[in-house]
Every structure is written in C-alpha cells, then in structure tokens.
Amino acid sequence: MAPQRDGSPSAGPRGPVVAVTGAAAGVGAQLTERLAASEAIKQVVAIDERRGDCAQAQWHILDVRDPAIAEKLRGVDVVVHLALDLDLETDAAARTAYNVRGTQTVLTAAAAAGVHRVVLCTSAMVYGALSDNELPLSEDAELRATAEATGVGDLLEIERLARRAPRAHPGLNVTVVRPAILVGGTDTALTRYFESPRLLVVAGSRPVWQFCHVDDLCSALEYAVVEKVDGELAVGCDGWLEQEEVEELSGIRRMELPSTVALGAAARLHRIGLTPSPAGDLAYTMHPWVVSVSRLHDAGWRPQWTNEEVLAELLEEVAGRRTVAGRRLGRKDATAAGAAGATVALLGTAALVRRARKARRRL
Numbered sequence: 001m002a003p004q005r006d007g008s009p010s011a012g013p014r015g016p017v018v019a020v021t022g023a024a025a026g027v028g029a030q031l032t033e034r035l036a037a038s039e040a041i042k043q044v045v046a047i048d049e050r051r052g053d054c055a056q057a058q059w060h061i062l063d064v065r066d067p068a069i070a071e072k073l074r075g076v077d078v079v080v081h082l083a084l085d086l087d088l089e090t091d092a093a094a095r096t097a098y099n100v101r102g103t104q105t106v107l108t109a110a111a112a113a114g115v116h117r118v119v120l121c122t123s124a125m126v127y128g129a130l131s132d133n134e135l136p137l138s139e140d141a142e143l144r145a146t147a148e149a150t151g152v153g154d155l156l157e158i159e160r161l162a163r164r165a166p167r168a169h170p171g172l173n174v175t176v177v178r179p180a181i182l183v184g185g186t187d188t189a190l191t192r193y194f195e196s197p198r199l200l201v202v203a204g205s206r207p208v209w210q211f212c213h214v215d216d217l218c219s220a221l222e223y224a225v226v227e228k229v230d231g232e233l234a235v236g237c238d239g240w241l242e243q244e245e246v247e248e249l250s251g252i253r254r255m256e257l258p259s260t261v262a263l264g265a266a267a268r269l270h271r272i273g274l275t276p277s278p279a280g281d282l283a284y285t286m287h288p289w290v291v292s293v294s295r296l297h298d299a300g301w302r303p304q305w306t307n308e309e310v311l312a313e314l315l316e317e318v319a320g321r322r323t324v325a326g327r328r329l330g331r332k333d334a335t336a337a338g339a340a341g342a343t344v345a346l347l348g349t350a351a352l353v354r355r356a357r358k359a360r361r362r363l
Helices: 026-036 092-113 152-168 189-195 214-225 243-250 259-271 279-285 294-298 307-318 331-340 342-347 350-362
Strands: 017-021 043-048 058-061 078-081 117-121 173-179 181-183 199-202 211-213 232-235 254-257
Touching: 017 026, 026 043, 026 214, 078 092, 078 214, 092 117, 092 152, 117 152, 117 214, 152 173, 173 214, 181 189, 181 214, 181 307, 189 199, 189 279, 189 307, 199 243, 199 259, 199 279, 211 214, 211 307, 214 232, 232 294, 243 307, 254 259, 259 279
Parallel strands: 017 043, 017 078, 043 058, 078 117, 117 173, 173 232, 181 211, 199 254
Antiparallel strands: none
C-alpha cells in the first residue's frame, strides 16, 4: 500500500522563489508539482528544454548549458538542479558533456544571478560499493567510487564542482543530496537487475539492498529547499535488505557464478556494444553501499516508504520486462532466454551469444 504523502516540512510564511531544472519529466516534474502546491514556497520557476505539465510554474524553455540561464534565475532564491542524463543508452561522452557542463553553468549562473542556495542531486553510489564498507556508511564517509559504473564518473565530478563552488562564489551555499537506489518511474542498471529471469549473485560477495522512493527523495529535496538541512546528506529507506530477503520477497531465484565469469562476461559484452552496462555496475550488486540518513532524521524528516514497500513497487513496475546482462529484451528474445537456462540467462539469449561471437571475430 502506498504511504500517505505527509512527510513535507510544515507550512510557514510564503517563502523562497525556487527554480527547478529538468522540470518537465521524472523527479524534476514531481518536485515541481510538489513545490508549486506548497504553502511554504512563493513561486516555482521551471526550466527544461520542453514545457512540462505543471501549470502553476513559470516556465523557461532552454538548455541548462546555455549561459542565458543566468537571466532566467534573476529573483530566484534557491535552484534545485535535476537536469541530468543518466540514461543507460546515451553515448557516454555526450552524457558527460551534458551533465558536467550543465552543472558548471548552473552553478556559475546562480552565483551571477544572486541565488543564495543550489541543491544538487547525485547518488549514494558516489561512496563506492566495496567489501569493507561499514553498514551503514556515515554521510561524511570518503567518496571511494570509481568511474567504472554507469554515470558515476559524472556524479563524482559534480560532487567536486559542489565542493569548489562556495570557494569560487562566496555567499553561494551548495547542498548535495545522495539518494540510495531510486525507484519510481526510473530505469537504471540497478532497477534492471530485477528484470532478470535470475538474480545474479557473484560467489563470495555480500549484496545488501537499500532503496529510495522518488516520493521520499522529493520530500528530502523540499527540506533542503526550505533550509531545514544543508551540506552533504543521504536519503533512503531506513535499514537494508539482505540478498536472501530480496530473493524471498521477490520470488526470483538466484544464479551464483564465480566473479571471473560474471565480470569477464559483462566486460566483453559491453566492450562489443551488446549491453549498455559496464562491468563496474556489477560492483553495486556485490558489495554494500548502504547509507545513514542521520542528517535528515535530525531535521525531523522520516521516509514514508520501507525497503520492502519500495521493492514491491519496483517489482510491479518491471513486471513483464526481461533484461539479461543489462540489455532489455524484446518479446522474442525473452522467450528464448526463458528456454535457454541459467547459462544463457547470464550471457543473454542464444542469438545474443552468437552475435557476440561474430562481433569478436570481426575485431
């Protein structure tokens, strides 16, 4: 059962003018609607390359990399920058150019326009998934991720920009929000993991799972907007699920393989362009990266979703989809995968394996 939307900060006098980038879709669209309905917000300025559905917002249609955005931010108190491309299918170089240049431009434009706070959203993935991580990680833990997983290199660069911005622009406050595995209309390598016919478990690893529903992310972002929290903070459900609990709740059986087999197959298939997920994505299904949400808790925020509820929501969203090795299959491919057994479930369908072999011979 979906929780009630009652985790918002309490209403106060009509407060800041808030700009949201990436406001036409995804988390940006949901946050725009939420802020526009809040008595604590004076006005919402929505920025995107197309107009969204929120009629209460003031819309500006432009690319966030356009320096003209500075003029659109005049009179704005807080910017929430959500215009990021983390699509698995996007060319990596183009994705980085958009994400990093866009964040640089927004931070510079915000400072030039007199904005006093920018809220950035990255991911708890920046902490890295490592076997020696504490459970849970402190929000002040070192960022030990590498750029080997989808989009993580971009997020690490955004984190560096966030830390440099207050020094480069005195008076500009930057808050960074790091959600756990985000669920609710999202499509990532980690949500696709639950579209597989078997849950791949690398032998000797200890997977644990912490989720964050987009409803809770939006309520946490609103806390940052109204200055109930600042600095660097994580957001997600309380606690975590062990792999065995995930398998029991999902009803999906595991397929356990040696790390050399799993990582080697993932690397080869990605290298020849048959799967969108690099081998680095597997680390986040192997090692813990659960985070504490103590700063939000101290501010009075509580998640409205549990890990069990978010997993159930995710399973409902992905029902009927089939993904192997990060590649989403069509109906014909999915039928072949179901008949092929566990080995082909790792490498894809029999047809995918044949294509991989032919591609290797051409290299």
